[in-house]
Amino acid sequence: MASKKRDGMRGAVDLSVDIGGMRLKNPVMTASGTFGYGIEFADYMDLKGLGAVVVKGLSLKPRAGNPPPRIVETPCGMLNSIGLQNIGVEAFVRDKLPLLRGLRVSVIANIFGEDVDEYSEVARILDGVRGISGVEINISCPNVKKGGIAFGTDPSEARRVVSAVRKATTLPIITKLSPNVGDIGTMVRAVEDGGTDAISLINTITAMAIDIERKTSKLSQPTGGLSGPAIKPIAVRMVWEAYRTARVPVIGIGGIMTADDAIEFMIAGAAAIQVGTANFVNPRTAMDVVEGIERYMKRHGIRKVGELTGSLKV
Amino acid sequence: MASKKRDGMRGAVDLSVDIGGMRLKNPVMTASGTFGYGIEFADYMDLKGLGAVVVKGLSLKPRAGNPPPRIVETPCGMLNSIGLQNIGVEAFVRDKLPLLRGLRVSVIANIFGEDVDEYSEVARILDGVRGISGVEINISCPNVKKGGIAFGTDPSEARRVVSAVRKATTLPIITKLSPNVGDIGTMVRAVEDGGTDAISLINTITAMAIDIERKTSKLSQPTGGLSGPAIKPIAVRMVWEAYRTARVPVIGIGGIMTADDAIEFMIAGAAAIQVGTANFVNPRTAMDVVEGIERYMKRHGIRKVGELTGSLKV
Amino acid sequence: MARIVHNYPVAPGCYRMGLSPGVDRVEPGQFVMIRIPGGLDPLLRRPFSVYNVLRGRGGGIEIVYKVVGRGTGMMASLGVGDEVDVLGPLGRGFPMPGKKERVVMVAGGVGVASLHLLAKRIGYGTLLFGGRNRRDARLAGDFRDLMEVKIVTEDGSMGRKGFVTEFVEEEIGEEGTVVYACGPSAMLEKVSCIAMDRGVRCYVSLEGMMACGMGVCLGCAVKADGAYRMVCSDGPVFRCDEIDWQGMDG
Amino acid sequence: MARIVHNYPVAPGCYRMGLSPGVDRVEPGQFVMIRIPGGLDPLLRRPFSVYNVLRGRGGGIEIVYKVVGRGTGMMASLGVGDEVDVLGPLGRGFPMPGKKERVVMVAGGVGVASLHLLAKRIGYGTLLFGGRNRRDARLAGDFRDLMEVKIVTEDGSMGRKGFVTEFVEEEIGEEGTVVYACGPSAMLEKVSCIAMDRGVRCYVSLEGMMACGMGVCLGCAVKADGAYRMVCSDGPVFRCDEIDWQGMDG
Ligand SMILES: Cc1cc2nc3c(=O)[nH]c(=O)nc-3n(C[C@H](O)[C@H](O)[C@H](O)COP(=O)(O)OP(=O)(O)OC[C@H]3O[C@@H](n4cnc5c(N)ncnc54)[C@H](O)[C@@H]3O)c2cc1C
Ligand SMILES: Cc1cc2nc3c(=O)[nH]c(=O)nc-3n(C[C@H](O)[C@H](O)[C@H](O)COP(=O)(O)OP(=O)(O)OC[C@H]3O[C@@H](n4cnc5c(N)ncnc54)[C@H](O)[C@@H]3O)c2cc1C
């Protein structure tokens, strides 16, 4: 109650955050693979109102992805096995980035490789490219045979990838962690040792849905990655655990549908958040989350959004 | 189509299963902590129609459990932090078991200890007690400070607990695994080395829900255990992984609401299943699952329910 | 499955829903657990006191509920003929007053719902009803034929102005009175203190987060007499002196 | 949010739903993504072809849908005045026939839904409709004023007996015909084979599991011309010879 009376509340609240050297307008990003190359959403909102757009995972060469079916709905969630279909980093820089630059939004490139060299090669190509604010290293995709999750569940492999990317770029690096591990703290330390500037979590959780009439997976692959509100409580817990270990900022991801969900992650320790599956349900979600966080801050007399980060009382 | 014509379908289907030496009428059990001491459900069904009832986790001494709030609903699921409140193994044998014996249902005692000695002591007390068909070792409760999950995430500790219980009892042993690990296969091998006769999984997933107005956990504890349909795709995947490593039968648990869900687990590799949170939503669920499996078998010309186990085509 | 026979607003944000067929033998203070069929979210049933028992073809029950979240929001959007799933009656209700005992009921807002059947059974006494304003006071309407009704509103727009707890003391005599109370936890605590001070018997109907409603999930714990007891199966009605009010979650 | 202005059965398990206000400029063959507000389960929107465009106050659209699961089951239980969330129009529709081209439409069951707006725009040609029985054939009713309608039923209770694909060949001349088809994937494959054999242009409207409907989740992939293309944004209408029918999930 008392806090509502603070002077600051007469003026505007400050939503800006600094994530490992990236100065963002607000803590709301869109999660890789759920927002295309960003441009597709320009009809639904003014993209420059977002903290940043994280684009679909980019690899060195274009990737075709997995055969259909690639998605299946599950209780309060969905499985996907897209298999990192993408146009390749060069086509992205050539064909998509100029359009995004025109929309004046911070762009983070989510990158992926089948081996350490590919990761650093993709990072090198992006280094110094105008309109890229940072890279997010995906070491946690459960839907590809090589690379991806193999790096995300082995601390020393993870560190190796991160240090290679560190050498290849001067851009701020976010490392995106896999939830498919026993102890997230170990992974946090490993990627910090590798030189990451921030961590983001969680990527999808490896999961499975079976067609009982055909006795096959409902996807073309045996397993897929679970996302959506179903995983939110697990993601909040992992963000809280990561926050308590991490020296770098933590970006919370997993099942965020509303501003209240986003605030939950921030109280647990997230300095910023990403909206994923919710973009499919309502393409305006990310903007709604920005506005909702602002309203919450005014109501609670919070002047700087960073005050929320890790404010959980235990 | 062709299979529908099999001779067997004129007669009855065989739902019985053998789980590590326990001969059960059918593969449907109720999950520990979600079915009380069984007796509470006698108004809703004839308990002897179930494969087995797994009772609330028993410790050597009665336990008071955690303060409220102990549960919170989450998207398609719930968190609990009951903290293993129970009347203690002796009161159970004295006050509850005689009633259960009267209902002529197989009873499996879920047991829990703060250290290895307590586990084996509880197992010893139950050994030779009339009306107990087996013990299920809970090494995976996320809601107690000592014991529980500490054993469930460390393979050598897990093996130690299982071998101690193995020495203390001649009853069939099921070991209940935690999903909060990176690689379930390692845990499977550890508890098999310890001498378990079967494994069951998954217990709840450690998770968190935050009250954003108060900035506190919605539970009295920082974290709780996630259960319900939200976790089903994760549980099916873990059962599938465990099945591919395990030499002993696997019992599938996690978000089963219907017979179709149960069949999914069996196709993934479960020899039997347990119904948990669904008992709260509809107290008759477990019986409905038995009947639904039977109908499915008739429709598909499956004579013995065991034919379903691990029948996934990959 | 029960069919909705009516579902209409009775006070700001509050609805009265009739369901048929009814449930077996209801004691005043017992509750039912309701689930809206369809999706798996919300997953759990929601507990509601049985407000009334309907006679006639197939029988029925009524509940009075306040829209506070998703479950009750969905309930409010249902129409006549829609179906919901009803489990119950559950829990232990209110004991009847002794012969010659004076009866005082204290209700906060929609808390009247758990007292109405009791008021019908007893048929005399005083209801002290607390609400925000005169429109909330409509919740006490059905009690007027059954007992004396005294209204307290926070904005003074009807009856006396203030919180209902300020007027409890003057209402309960010394011994020979039995108090029945239902409402927010803070209100119940205050009423209990007063009753204990005065040495009068007092029963409170508690709420708690419930999953099963039948004593098996151990979710709805409340500290009473030094141990955890279950609101759903040991309650929801407790004697106020059993409850460890310190241990309550506010 | 759009308000339901009607929602009534039109054939076994099939309903016609009117929604107002409408959506902008719809091309025949485009679709909308619909979500029932309330719980988080089912989570994803469901895709439905725009069956018709309503004129008048605020405008509106109609869809014709078949109840096959939870989402459509919930839709069938909604009433006039209830609201749903509509996204669209989405996707690429059917190209119009060339001058002098003969038009043959082939529909399997509720597949008519994606062809109706096209039939209205074109206003001539032949519809070959396949259903299980005469009651299914009601789905073709609206086409009678627009074009010649030929019914095929599996049980022979109306029109010719058999599967619609058995009668496609005789319907399409050599060149100078354009075929538009919508229905189950196996039917579309057969129709495409015939059309390719005969060298006539043929457009099919495909289905696929969709999450976003706007080309960003990459979930609704279909193999076409050796690469994965998206049913929602590259389609749902494709030229039949683009599709790699082998790579389709049955
Ligand atoms: C024995 C008992 C009898 C009750 N009788 C009535 C009654 O007659 N009329 C009435 O209006 N309400 C009654 N309640 C309260 C009612 O159950 C909750 O208001 C309802 O469950 C909220 O559901 P929701 O989905 O709308 O809210 P949610 O969106 O789930 O939550 C909104 C708020 O309601 C609280 N809440 C949610 N679930 C429960 C629950 N299971 N028990 C208690 N609080 C909860 C939450 O903590 C939150 O503050 C009773 C509760 C109990 C325990
Ligand atoms: C572009 C397009 C246009 C369509 N137009 C119509 C139409 O006009 N009328 C009509 O009745 N149906 C149409 N469909 C199919 C309709 O979307 C599905 O029947 C519906 O989504 C099923 O939802 P449900 O929740 O009832 O079924 P569920 O319970 O989700 O599943 C039941 C069955 O439907 C399938 N299904 C589920 N979701 C989808 C989905 N998103 N896309 C395709 N299949 C799905 C499942 O594989 C399953 O076999 C169209 C589909 C697409 C892709």
Ligand SMILES: Cc1cc2nc3c(=O)[nH]c(=O)nc-3n(C[C@H](O)[C@H](O)[C@H](O)COP(=O)(O)O)c2cc1C
């Ligand atoms: C369809 C789909 C595609 C995805 N593709 C990527 C990707 O290319 N790179 C990546 O790092 N994460 C990818 N993800 C993971 C999301 O960015 C996010 O971490 C995850 O979905 C959890 O958040 P959510 O529950 O809000 O969706 C994808 C998720 C989905 C659903």
Ligand SMILES: Cc1cc2nc3c(=O)[nH]c(=O)nc-3n(C[C@H](O)[C@H](O)[C@H](O)COP(=O)(O)O)c2cc1C
């Ligand atoms: C309220 C509650 C109490 C539980 N108590 C126990 C317990 O005492 N011992 C145990 O091994 N598992 C316990 N569990 C875990 C369940 O047995 C089961 O493994 C888990 O809930 C997943 O299954 P479900 O999704 O079907 O509920 C409990 C679960 C719930 C929800």
Ligand code: FES
């Ligand atoms: S609600 Fe389950 S024990 Fe009370």
Ligand code: FES
């Ligand atoms: S449904 Fe998302 S790309 Fe088509």
